[in-house]
Amino acid sequence: MRLSREFVSARIMGRRRRAGALVVTAAMAATTVATGAAAAPAGAAGGFYTPPARFAADPGSVIRTQQTELLLQIPGVKGQWPGTAKRMMYTSTRDDGKPAAVTGYVVEPTAPWNGKGPRPTVVIGPGTVGQGDQCAGSKMLSLPLSVDPAKPSIGVNYAGLEMNLLLLNGVRVAVTDYIGMGTPGIHTYVNRLESGRAMLDAARAALKVAKVPASSPVGFSGYSQGGGAAASAAELAAGYAPELNVKGTYAGAPPADLNKVIDQIDGTFISGAIGYAINGLAARHPELGTVVQKETNAHGKQVLKATATECIGDTGLLHGFERSRQWTRTGTSLSAVIKRYPAVHEIVDDQRIGRLKPNAPVLISTGVADDVIPNGQVNQLYRDWRSQGARVQLATGHLPSILPGMVINHALPMLEFLLPASSFLLNRFNS
Structure with a gap:
């Protein structure tokens, strides 16, 4: 029987919200136990995340690096398995053309590359982890689960699933934290240009950190928010980073049409992620911020302020199943508010992916019942790229x-396509 979102909301909220928090916390703890790590705050990297007063403005420049532990150090084994990790800070470009210092990490695999040509590099764009600086994946390399009881906040670095699979195949992996995640300023969640550029510049920087030729083969991969970032990188590569030797991209459940994604996510367990998008876009477009201040009520302003410093677990537990109409002064959804203001609608529409042609093959994945990223807009991205002559598979x-609304139908396809996505990239490197 198909349960309505309202029914699920009623059953989960109230007295059961506390039980839900315990379930989520237990699941995260199980992940940590499985890797042999213990929960700890994510701020151990200290001042690494504060950019210098001056840094190289050229996109992909390496500002600094820092050796770090990766998951487990195996007793008696020289080096780390499945690879040796370095945090990196590198230069990328904001959508207004200004340089930005971005953090991430590079992992050199222990396993040899037995495929064709030189060892390839895959840049992974993490899925939605939150908007607070404590959520940055590069802060959770040795401890994939971070619990900060003082805030409180729960962060999880789940990019490790795909990362480890690639490392075991001898593929170098780089992961970006994106602009504003860990570093000063707001994380510009689902900003098309900034997400794609952060991925492309992570590739440039990773090749420099690894001290390999700039012509070495690279690929891009991501799911959900990361799928959008990978898709953006794929179509921006020809114009923004033409020197990169891009072999292929996997874009899982990409939010290609933000207007449709906002409608879909509204009222789900992670509806607060709408706040991430609004916060990030308002940081670059003051006119959007003005409209938001005018149209939101006191509760809406509180939600937007809170989500700017939360991880996705916090957001789900604190704002799950809320509808954006609860945040506006008129009781209409934020989607309806956006449509009333042409300038704001244009800002959101500018995030649309699919108007440029990727310069290498792409694999897109989608689930027919995905309750976060609408299946229809993923299919439209496929058609948009196909119409331009791109080499794309769906x-x-x-x-x-x-x-519905519990995000199960969004999370499970991520696991379903994990092996096919990795196989696609490996085949591209061997073609």
């Missing part, structure tokens, strides 16, 4: 709807 998962 993989569709047919998992039936399970508790």
Whole structure:
């Protein structure tokens, strides 16, 4: 039987919200135990995340690096398995053309590369982890779960699933934290230009950190927010980073049309992620911030302020199943508010992916019952790229709807396409 979002909301909220928090915390703890790590605050990297007063403005420049532990140090084994990690800070470009210092990490695999040509590099764009600086994946390399009881906040670095699979195949991996995640300023969540550029510049920087030729083969990969970043990188590469030797991209469940994604996510367990998008876009477009201040009520302003410093677990537990109409002074959804202001609608529409042609093959994945990223707008991205002559494949998962709004139908396809995505990239490097 298909349960409505309202029914699920009623059953989960109230007295059961506390139980839900315990379940999520237990699940995260299980992840940590499985890796042999213990929960700890994510701020151990100290001042690494504060950019110098001056740094190289050229995109992809390496500002600094820092050796760091990666998950487990195996007793008696020289080096680390499955690779040796370095945090990096590098230069990228904001959508207004200004340089930005971005953090991330590079992992050199222990396993040899037995494929064709030189060892390739894959840049991974993490899925939605939050908007607070404590959520940055590069702060959770040795401890994939971070619990900060003082805030409180729960952060999880789940990019490790795909990262480890690639490392075991001898592929070098770089992961970006994106602009404003860990570093000063707001994280510009789902900003098309800044996400794609952060991925492309992470590739440039990773090749320099690894001290390999700039012509070495690279690929891009990501799911959800990361799928959008990878898709953006794929179509920006020809114009922004033409020197990169891009072999292929995997874009899982990409939010290609933000207007449709906002409608879909509204009222789900992670509806507060709408706040991430509004906060990030308002930081670059003051006119949007003015409209938001005018149209939101006191509760809406509080939610937007809170989400700017939260990880996704915090956001779900604190704002889950809320509808954006609860945040506005008129009781209409934020989507409806956006449509009333042409200038704001244009800002959101500018985030649309699919208007440029990727310069290398792309695999897109989607689930027919995805309750976060609408299946229809993913299919439209496929058609948009195909119409431009791009080499693109579409993989569709047919998992039936399970508790809509609980994000189950968004999370499970990520696991379903993990192996096919890795195989696609490995085949591209060997072609």
